[in-house]
Amino acid sequence: MNLAPGVIAIAHRVKPGLEVAFEEATRGVILAASTFPGYIGSDVLYPTTKRGQWQLILRFDTPEHLREWEESPICQGWIARAEALTIDRPRVMRVNCLEAWFALPEIPIAPPPPKWKTAIVSAVGLYPVISFMPGFLRPITSALPVWLANLVNISIMMPLMTWVVMPQVTRLFKGWLYPSK
Missing domain, CATH: 3.30.70.100 (Alpha-Beta Plaits)
Structure with missing residues (x-):
């Protein structure tokens, strides 16, 4: 399977x-x-x-x-x-x-961008989140076991990436990801 x-x-x-x-x-x-x-x-x-x-x-x-x-x-x-x-x-x-x-409602039927482009744009969006989020959450997670602190961080980061960061980053790079024919 x-x-x-x-x-x-x-x-x-x-x-x-x-x-x-x-x-x-x-x-x-x-x-x-x-x-x-x-x-x-x-x-x-x-x-x-x-x-x-x-x-x-x-x-x-x-x-x-x-x-x-x-x-x-x-x-x-x-x-x-x-x-x-x-x-x-x-x-x-x-x-x-x-x-x-990388799905944009204003471009609903576009084929997905090449994987190398999605990797670069994902890194652009992910870098600030993984750089700053753990420090921002440290007052809440410092007393937790490492595995639980990581789980809390990821549980906040992934929705943040999916619904806030990546839609904005994708719009910012729209012209490069989806060039006009």
Whole structure:
């Protein structure tokens, strides 16, 4: 069995006036997916404008578990329900964990940047976080065993990287990561 996670990002443009129904359908998809083996989480990226795209990101522990979900009648039913609420067919991307850091809602169907570029930009975002966060947290973690202090640091750093630092760094380097044709 593959040890890499299975991650899928699905972008939809919702028909005007059906946003509430689509949001309910999205919650239903997440609830249904959460009952499947290997489900590890999801995110919804809301559109920045009324005509923008909604993005649903589903994560499973392996690509095999993701495939089981995608091929299930339950998933197919939710897809049909969601598609009835959208303007066009969804755009679907399969990404690895680091590629998810480089997803920009304003560029929903772009192929991921080359790995060497993602490594450089990841280092740019990660360096200040790993340099300053442990010192900043030291008053809280100094009395803890080393393994627990590291766990606290990582538990704060990873969400910070995922939802704060990398979206900003990716936007900063957008022109280099996603050059115009």
